[in-house]
Amino acid sequence: MAKIIVLGAGISGHTAAAFLRKKLSKKHEVVVVTPNAYYQWIPSNIWVGVGKMTVDQVRFKLAPLYKRWGIDYRQARAVSIHPEGGSSSKPFVRIEYTADEHKGEVADIAYDFLVNATGPKLNFEATEGLGPGKNTASVCSYDHASGAWKQLQEAIEKMKNGMRQRFVIGTGHPMATCQGAAFEYILNVAFEIRKRRLEHLADITWLSNEYELGDFGMGGAHIKRGGYITSTRVFAESFLRENNIRWIKRAGVKKVEPNLIHYETLDGTENTIPFDFAMLIPSFAGVGIKSYDAAGNDITAKLFAANGLMKVDADYTPKPYEQWSVRDWPETYRNPEYPNIFATGIAFAPPHSISKPMQSKSGLNIFPTPPRTGMPSGVMGKVTALNIIALVKHGDHPLKHRASMGRMGAACIVSAGYGMTKGAAATMTVHPIVPDFEKYPEYGRSLGYTMGEAGLAGHWLKWFMHYMFLHKAKGYPFWWLLPE
Amino acid sequence: MKNTAFAPYSEESYPPVPTKSTRFWRGFVPWQIVRFFVLNIKIIRIVVGGHS
Numbered sequence: 010m011a012k013i014i015v016l017g018a019g020i021s022g023h024t025a026a027a028f029l030r031k032k033l034s035k036k037h038e039v040v041v042v043t044p045n046a047y048y049q050w051i052p053s054n055i056w057v058g059v060g061k062m063t064v065d066q067v068r069f070k071l072a073p074l075y076k077r078w079g080i081d082y083r084q085a086r087a088v089s090i091h092p093e094g095g096s097s098s099k100p101f102v103r104i105e106y107t108a109d110e111h112k113g114e115v116a117d118i119a120y121d122f123l124v125n126a127t128g129p130k131l132n133f134e135a136t137e138g139l140g141p142g143k144n145t146a147s148v149c150s151y152d153h154a155s156g157a158w159k160q161l162q163e164a165i166e167k168m169k170n171g172m173r174q175r176f177v178i179g180t181g182h183p184m185a186t187c188q189g190a191a192f193e194y195i196l197n198v199a200f201e202i203r204k205r206r207l208e209h210l211a212d213i214t215w216l217s218n219e220y221e222l223g224d225f226g227m228g229g230a231h232i233k234r235g236g237y238i239t240s241t242r243v244f245a246e247s248f249l250r251e252n253n254i255r256w257i258k259r260a261g262v263k264k265v266e267p268n269l270i271h272y273e274t275l276d277g278t279e280n281t282i283p284f285d286f287a288m289l290i291p292s293f294a295g296v297g298i299k300s301y302d303a304a305g306n307d308i309t310a311k312l313f314a315a316n317g318l319m320k321v322d323a324d325y326t327p328k329p330y331e332q333w334s335v336r337d338w339p340e341t342y343r344n345p346e347y348p349n350i351f352a353t354g355i356a357f358a359p360p361h362s363i364s365k366p367m368q369s370k371s372g373l374n375i376f377p378t379p380p381r382t383g384m385p386s387g388v389m390g391k392v393t394a395l396n397i398i399a400l401v402k403h404g405d406h407p408l409k410h411r412a413s414m415g416r417m418g419a420a421c422i423v424s425a426g427y428g429m430t431k432g433a434a435a436t437m438t439v440h441p442i443v444p445d446f447e448k449y450p451e452y453g454r455s456l457g458y459t460m461g462e463a464g465l466a467g468h469w470l471k472w473f474m475h476y477m478f479l480h481k482a483k484g485y486p487f488w489w490l491l492p493e
Numbered sequence: 494m495k496n497t498a499f500a501p502y503s504e505e506s507y508p509p510v511p512t513k514s515t516r517f518w519r520g521f522v523p524w525q526i527v528r529f530f531v532l533n534i535k536i537i538r539i540v541v542g543g544h545s
Contacts, residue, residue: 246508255505384540418539430522436532438539458539463511464519466528470536492540 011037011401014102014120016087016298018043018071020051020383021354022126023482024390024493030078031489032398039079040118044086044107046070048482049151052383053475055190057154058288059161059197061427064151067475074484084108086296087127088115090312092347093303100349122397125319125352126390129293132182136291138265139181145265145287148194149187157288161198164286168202168210174285177270179216181289183261183375186226188217189382189421191290192245196425198288199252200433208253214282215249215256216272216289218375220367222246222258225421226377227363230439231452232461238452241437244461248425248435257282259367261375262289277370293355293378295319311346319352320344323360330365335415335445337361341408342393348405351397353389355381363443383478384419385442387493388412415443418458422471425463434467436460 011033015026018041030039047068056062075082085104092100099119106114131149133140141147146157164174178195180188195215202211215222223229223241230241249256259275270282270289295317300309313319323339337360344350352358359379367376381389392412399409418440426433438460444453452459481491499505511519518524 243508246504247510250499250505250508250510255499420536420539430520433519438535440539458535460535462528462532464528465522465525466532469525469529470532492537 011121012040012119013038013122013124013397013401014040014042014118015124015126016042016102017126017128017354017356018045018048019126019128019354019386021128021356021386021390022124023048024387025124025126025353025394026080027078027484028391028394028489029397030080032394033401035079037401038081040081040083040120041071041075042083042085042087042102042104042118043071044084046072046084046108047151048074050475050479050482051150052471054148054151054154055193055197055424056427057151058146058148058157058194059201059427060158064155067151069479069483078484083116083118085111085116087298089299089301090123090350091117091301091303092312092350095303095305098303100347121349122400123350124390124393124397125298125350125356126354127296127298127356129355130296130317132292132294135294136182136262136265139262139289139291143265144267145181145289147291148190148288149290160286161201165202165205165207167285168207169205171210173210173212175283176211176213177216177282177284177287177289178213179260179289180218180377181262181265182292183218183263183273183373184378185218185290185292186378186380187290188219188225188377189380189423191217191288192225193423193425194288195254196248196252196423197427199254200426203252213252213254215254216260216262216270216282217256217258218261218377219258220275220364220376222249222256224364224377226380227439227442228365228444228453230437230454230459230461231456232437232459233456234461238456241461244435244437248463252425259375261369261373265289273369273371273373273375275367275369275375295356312344312350314358316358318358319350319356320346321352321357323358325358325360328361333361334447335413335441335443338413338415338443340411340413341396342389342412343396343408351393353393354386357389379414381414382419382421384493385412385414385417388417391493413443415441415445417442422467422474424468424471426468429469430465432465432468432472433463434465434471435463436467436470
């Protein structure tokens with residue numbers, strides 16, 4: 010009998026737990042440890058942030074589903090991992106319950122296999138004055154998005170009363186990622202303002218740490234469009250221009266005061282931009298899990314990178330951008346020190362960024378860290394589950410299932426409006442996510458699989474995916490047939 | 494949609510802006526139904542090749 014613990018119930022962790030439970034017999038135990046009571050379909054938080062969906066449309070309670078599936082659900086946060094065990098030789102995870110009835114209680118759960126899929130810590134503290142409860146809004150979770158919608162409504166009301174409003178949306182840290190989510194939000198905000206015929210009272214600005222627009226943390230891409238091979242920079246700039254949005258790029262936000270953002274640009278200049286409404290994505294870090302060996306010595310640095318994300322089968326050797334390769338990227342997400350530990354989704358430590366590192370004259374790193382959106386996160390979760398299932402059934406052997414971001418593609422649909430006939434979206438696919446200049450020397454990616462297109466169809470697709478992926482996550486009939 | 498005039502030589506003055514015809518086709522439902530299926534096929538190709 011094997012016991013598998015999954016830390017986190019986001020897209021990656023939930024997918025891993027679902028497949029583990031489906032494919033392993035009941036004599037094996039699957040435990041999910043997450044501080045959250047709900048699963049949330051994060052991509053639709055954008056629509057919560059503009060009032061098009063309610064919080065309850067993008068989330069559901071985990072406890073009833075896990076009870077039905079036979080998963081041992083612990084509403085708790087992981088405190089520490091003890092891969093060598095303690096008083097007994099069995100490795101264990103120390104957890105602290107976050108639910109009302111057991112809140113604060115600590116327990117140790119032994120495991121045979123561990124999947125770390127905690128997602129990120131939203132590191133608002135890394136930028137002074139950033140985040141909900143301080144000076145800016147966020148759409149990184151459903152409650153943040155709900156708060157953003159309240160603030161946005163206030164700004165809209167002021168415009169209705171004839172007051173001019175300044176909107177700044179983008180990245181809130183010099184090394185923040187998830188530009189795609191912020192880009193989607195700014196287009197939706199512009200749509201809502203335009204729908205109310207208030208655009209003459211709005212100054213909307215995109216503020217980003219990208220070297221060029223359309224980088225999206227993956228070094229940009231090239232697509233065939235209108236008889237040309239063109240950069241996603243043109244695609245992104247065209248979208249902003251069309252929506253009367255100005256932009257500031259190569260900007261590292263350092264501090265946010267009430268109604269004033271301080272940022273440094275790559276040329277070393279210090280600037281400020283005033284705002285009435287700002288939604289800025291924070292930097293991401295690991296959730297702060299510690300690790301100890303059998304003697305109780307702190308071995309966190311052995312298991313985790315400096316940013317708190319877990320080391321896996323990547324090549325972490327520091328090397329210049331020119332020497333980067335897709336082979337640096339992990340394939341099985343297995344920890345090299347402890348082969349019964351895996352890390353998926355945002356929880357694994359990338360070997361380096363995908364975008365080229367840039368530094369300002371003052372030495373400030375200003376470039377996006379790698380994004381890991383829903384699709385690759387789900388694929389990593391499934392592949393990890395399949396590998397663990399094989400290890401449980403057949404014992405230790407070379408892992409068969411692989412999902413390198415250097416061979417995997419991804420689809421990103423950026424909605425830019427809402428409604429069956431009034432909606433709009435930019436649909437992008439890239440393949441591979443990490444450019445492979447050995448296989449595709451000219452652009453790093455397949456021009457056949459990498460594409461971008463604007464139109465209503467993309468909005469339908471995004472809307473369809475909302476219901477399809479919630480159907481899958483809720484374990485409704487034939488959920489396992491739906492792709493990640 | 495009416496576009497705001499951006500100052501000549503500003504960054505915002507350079508990108509391509511869709512014409513009236515392009516905007517029409519982006520929202521023309523029969524054509525977008527076709528594109529919906531085309532996009533689905535393209536994404537399925539990406540998904541199928543996603544992992545082994």
